[in-house]
Amino acid sequence: MTTTQQSDPFGASPEPTKGPSGPRAKFWIRFGASFLDGVILLVPYGVLVVAFGFETGRGLSLLVSAAYFTVLEGGPSGQTLGKKLFGIRVIDLRIGGPIGPGRAFIRWLGRFVSGIVFGLGYLWMLWDKEKQTWHDKMAGAIVVPVSAYPVG
Numbered sequence: 306m307t308t309t310q311q312s313d314p315f316g317a318s319p320e321p322t323k324g325p326s327g328p329r330a331k332f333w334i335r336f337g338a339s340f341l342d343g344v345i346l347l348v349p350y351g352v353l354v355v356a357f358g359f360e361t362g363r364g365l366s367l368l369v370s371a372a373y374f375t376v377l378e379g380g381p382s383g384q385t386l387g388k389k390l391f392g393i394r395v396i397d398l399r400i401g402g403p404i405g406p407g408r409a410f411i412r413w414l415g416r417f418v419s420g421i422v423f424g425l426g427y428l429w430m431l432w433d434k435e436k437q438t439w440h441d442k443m444a445g446a447i448v449v450p451v452s453a454y455p456v457g
Contacts (some may be wrong), residue, residue, distance in 0.1 A: 323434075324434065325434060325435050325436050325447075326435065327449065327453065327454075328449055328450055328453035328454075329430075329435070329436035329447060329448065329449055329450075330391075330393040330436075330448040330449055330450055332430060332431060334391050334392075334393055334450075335391075335393065335430070335448055337387070337391050338385070338387035338388045338390065338391040338393055339387060340387070341386070341387035341390060341391070342373070342374075342385050342386065342387035342388075345373075345386055345387065346366070346369065346370055346373060349366060349369045350362070350363075350366040350369075353365045353366050353369070354366070370413070371410065371413055373385065374409060374410075374412070374413040374416075375406050375409045375410045375413055376406065376409075377409075378395045378404065378409040378412060378413075379403065379404060379405050379406035379407070379408065379409030379410070380403065380406075381403050381456070381457070382394060382403075382456045382457070383395040383396055383403050383404065383456075384451075384456070388448075392450060392451045392452065393448055393449065393450055393451060394448070394449060394451055394454065394456060395409070395412070395441075395446050395447070395448055396446065396447060396448075396449055396454055397445060397446060397447075398435065398437075398441075398445050398446060398447050399445065401454065404444055404445070404446050408444040408445065408446065409444070411443055411444045412440050412441065412443065412444035412446055413440075414440075414443075415438075415439060415440030415441075415442075415443035415444060416440050418439055418440065418443070419438050419439040419440045425439075426438055426439030426440065427439075435447060436448075
């Protein structure tokens with residue numbers, strides 16, 4: 306005889322889950338991908354600072370960074386070059402598809418918020434049920450392994 310879980314007559318779920326609702330990218334994998342993206346973005350930063358001076362170059366490199374993350378994470382694959390190398394991608398928490406450029410831009414802006422208090426927003430994923438950082442939460446996104454959520 307098997308037991309089945311009875312649902313609540315008022316529509317509430319029987320018992321909250323203790324872990325994420327599916328596979329998630331691990332902290333050190335995400336760290337590695339983020340580190341690699343930072344190294345990649347150092348190249349245009351250096352070129353822009355040399356070409357336009359420190360203040361203007363720094364401002365232009367912020368625009369390059371915003372475009373990099375907005376276009377790549379907001380695109381169909383949800384992958385920057387670092388994420389592609391580490392086999393992870395950004396997807397919508399609710400439907401599992403791409404987050405689109407608007408939410409990718411919000412996620413990029415949220416990175417600054419995540420870093421404000423000693424990087425607490427980045428570490429948040431270590432104890433969050435869905436393994437989300439603050440910038441993931443702001444964009445309604447999750448970072449997942451491509452092996453569990455293939456591109457395309």
